[in-house]
C-alpha cells in the first residue's frame with residue numbers, strides 16, 4: 001500500500017488524533033493499513049499499548065498481511081470489523097448508506113463517530129470540536145425502538161454516526177443529566193423501578209461530543225429467543241449479587257415489551273461532560289476476526305486472555321482472579337455464548353484491565369435439547385461442552401494461567417455460592433416481570449431461571465479435586 005495515495009480516515013481516541021486508517025483506492029476493500037500519528041509515536045514507546053494489544057505502537061505502517069488465496073485480511077481488518085454490528089443490522093445500515101457489502105472503511109466513515117471504547121473515526125481535517133452539531137434532541141424511546149428494524153442502533157433516520165458490535169437489535173442513547181431532566185429525582189436510577197412507569201429518566205440522541213451512555217436491547221417479539229433479555233437481566237443481577245464486577249443493567253417496560261438497559265462501562269461522566277474510556281474485545285486484542293469468536297472455529301482460548309492480563313495488566317493476579325470469577329459465573333448460569341467478543345479489556349495509560357462482565361445470560365433454555373450437552377464458546381480445560389465443565393476443570397484452567405490452586409479454588413467456590421444465591425435474589429427481584437409477561441415470554445423466562453438454577457447446582461455438586 002502506498003501511504004501517499006491511500007484514502008485516509010482519522011482515528012480519534014478521546015479527543016486525540018492517534019492514528020489513520022488507510023485504504024488502497026485501487027484494492028477492492030482490504031487489507032487496510034493503520035498508521036499511528038507523530039503525536040503518539042513521539043510520546044509513546046514502540047510496542048506500547050494504545051488502540052489495541054494486537055496493534056502495538058509503531059512508526060511503521062501496520063498492514064494486515066494478505067495470507068494469499070481468498071483470505072486477504074489480518075489484525076487491522078479484524079480490529080475495525082469488530083466495531084461494526086452484525087447480521088441484519090449491518091446489512092440494513094449498509095443499504096441505508098448506499099455502501100457495498102463488506103465496505104468497513106465506508107461504514108466507519110459514515111457511522112464510526114461513536115463506537116465501543118473511546119475511538120471515533122472522522123474524515124481528515126475534521127476534529128471533534130470543529131464539527132457543527134445540532135442541539136441535544138430528546139428521544140422518544142418507544143418510537144426509536146419501533147424504528148430499529150429500519151434504522152438499527154440509532155432508531156431514527158438522520159443519525160450522527162453510531163456503531164456497536166453484536167447480533168442482537170440495539171439502540172444507543174445518552175442519558176440527559178441536565179438539571180431540567182430530573183424535576184423530582186437527582187441521579188440515575190441504578191435498579192429497575194418497582195413500577196416501570198415510574199422511570200422518569202430523559203434520553204437524548206448521542207452526538208460526537210455527547211457520546212452514548214447507555215445501550216438498550218429490546219426483547220425479540222418472535223422466534224426462539226423471546227424472553228432472552230429477561231434471562232440476561234436475571235443473570236447479570238445474579239453476577240452483581242455474587243460480587244462480580246458486571247455492567248449495570250436494568251429492565252424497562254416499553255409498550256409491554258421488556259427492554260434491557262445497560263449502562264456503558266466505557267463512559268464516564270462528571271454530571272456535565274461525558275468521557276469515553278477505551279475498551280476492546282478479546283477477539284480484537286488477539287487479532288482474530290469477530291466471525292471467528294468461537295474457539296471451535298479457531299477463536300481465542302482462555303489461556304490467551306489470561307496471558308494478555310499477565311503481560312498488560314497492572315495487577316495481573318487480581319485481573320486473572322476476576323477472569324476466573326467471570327468464567328465460573330458464566331458456566332454457572334448456563335451461558336454457552338461467552339465468546340471472544342463477550343470478554344473485553346479496558347485500556348488506559350498503556351495497561352489493561354478486564355472489563356466488567358457483559359452479555360451474560362442463560363442461553364441453554366433457548367437452544368434445542370441435546371443429549372450430549374450444549375457446546376460452549378470457549379473451553380475451560382479443553383472441555384467443549386457445558387456439562388463437562390466442573391469445578392475441577394475451572395481450577396485446572398486457572399492453574400495453566402499460573403494461579404495457585406488454593407487461590408483458584410477459593411475464587412471458584414465463592415463465585416458458585418454467590419451466583420446460586422444471586423439467582424434466587426434475581427428471580428425474586430424480577431418476578432413481577434416474569435409473571436406478567438406474555439405466555440411464550442413467561443415460559444421461556446421461567447425456563448431460563450430454572451436452567452440457571454440447575455447449572456449452578458450441578459456445578460456446586462461437582463468434585464473439586466483437580
Ligand SMILES: Nc1ncnc2c1ncn2[C@@H]1O[C@H](COP(=O)(O)OP(=O)(O)OP(=O)(O)O)[C@@H](O)[C@H]1O
Pocket residue numbers: 116164165166167168169215247248262263264265266281337341342344358359
Ligand atoms: N455495558 C456495556 N458497556 C460498554 N460496552 C458494552 C456494554 N455491553 C456491551 N458492550 C459492547 O457492545 C457490544 C455488543 O453488546 P452485546 O454483546 O450485549 O450484544 P449482542 O448483540 O447480545 O452480542 P452477541 O452477538 O454476542 O449476541 C459488546 O461486544 C461490547 O463491545
Ligand SMILES: [Mg+2]
Pocket residue numbers: 166341342359
Ligand atoms: Mg455480545
